[in-house]
Amino acid sequence: MAPTRERPGIVRVRISDREVWHVADPALTEAEAEEAVRAHRAANAPTNRSVVRRVLAWSPGAVALLLLVGAVVGTVAIMSELDLAELPARFAVAVVLSVVGLVVVAVVGIVLVEAPWRRGEADVGGPGPATSRSVVPIEGAALDWASDATSPADLWRVLDALSLLAELDGAQWRLVDVLYGRLDEWDEWDGGDGSGVAARGPHPAQAALRAAQDRASAELIALGREVGLPAMALIRPVTDRS
Numbered sequence: 001m002a003p004t005r006e007r008p009g010i011v012r013v014r015i016s017d018r019e020v021w022h023v024a025d026p027a028l029t030e031a032e033a034e035e036a037v038r039a040h041r042a043a044n045a046p047t048n049r050s051v052v053r054r055v056l057a058w059s060p061g062a063v064a065l066l067l068l069v070g071a072v073v074g075t076v077a078i079m080s081e082l083d084l085a086e087l088p089a090r091f092a093v094a095v096v097l098s099v100v101g102l103v104v105v106a107v108v109g110i111v112l113v114e115a116p117w118r119r120g121e122a123d124v125g126g127p128g129p130a131t132s133r134s135v136v137p138i139e140g141a142a143l144d145w146a147s148d149a150t151s152p153a154d155l156w157r158v159l160d161a162l163s164l165l166a167e168l169d170g171a172q173w174r175l176v177d178v179l180y181g182r183l184d185e186w187d188e189w190d191g192g193d194g195s196g197v198a199a200r201g202p203h204p205a206q207a208a209l210r211a212a213q214d215r216a217s218a219e220l221i222a223l224g225r226e227v228g229l230p231a232m233a234l235i236r237p238v239t240d241r242s
Contacts, residue, residue, distance in 0.1 A: 002143050009152030010138075011037050015044045015129050021138040021146070026153040028134060036134040043130035067105045074101075136163075145229045154227040161220045168213045175209055 003010055003021055008030060012019045022040070024033040074097070138146055142158050182203070202210070224230070 003146055013041050014048050016047045022135045023152050023155045025134045026156050040132045040135040047129055161223050165216045168216055
């Protein structure tokens with residue numbers, strides 16, 4: 001399920017030729033939210049193709065269809081003109097004409113697919129999608145849950161909680177890069193006396209990050225229950241990430 005209509009606080013913004021649902025920061029006034037949405041749309045306008053380019057983007061399929069129809073009609077016409085009586089001869093001519101037709105269609109199709117008007121601005125060195133701190137896209141579980149009755153404030157809170165959890169999950173790999181070498185030393189056994197990893201536990205930085213992840217996950221579950229987001233029940237604090 002997803003929103004079906006725009007309303008104050010929840011709007012669609014066209015980015016890279018795709019309509020993306022966004023929610024505006026509920027802390028903004030109505031005028032401020034409208035200005036933030038207008039600025040976000042203007043910033044992403046260069047990523048979209050013009051109407052002419054979007055129409056031309058259909059050209060490969062249309063030309064390929066016309067060529068295919070022409071090849072079929074041409075094959076039938078040539079076969080009737082040759083007036084071949086033997087079946088093997090008819091079959092051989094049909095195969096040759098079919099191969100020639102497919103090669104022509106393939107070549108023309110490849111040329112048209114690589115045409116400049118079929119590529120987005122980002123593909124030809126143009127600007128990429130712009131982001132905004134006041135107008136954020138609705139993605140993933142939040143988009144599946146959101147509806148026309150969903151409060152923009154509740155949606156903003158869910159997106160904020162999901163973003164925090166995603167940042168903490170991503171920080172796990174960055175932490176490994178920062179502590180490269182130190183983690184191996186921390187995990188080494190102490191003289192083979194039975195102590196070591198089991199006794200020392202994870203590195204303090206890892207332990208702190210895991211605790212933050214568990215808190216964020218628990219808060220997300222509680223928020224999901226508060227706003228009626230069933231998907232949040234699938235998220236559980238992870239205590240063993242070895």
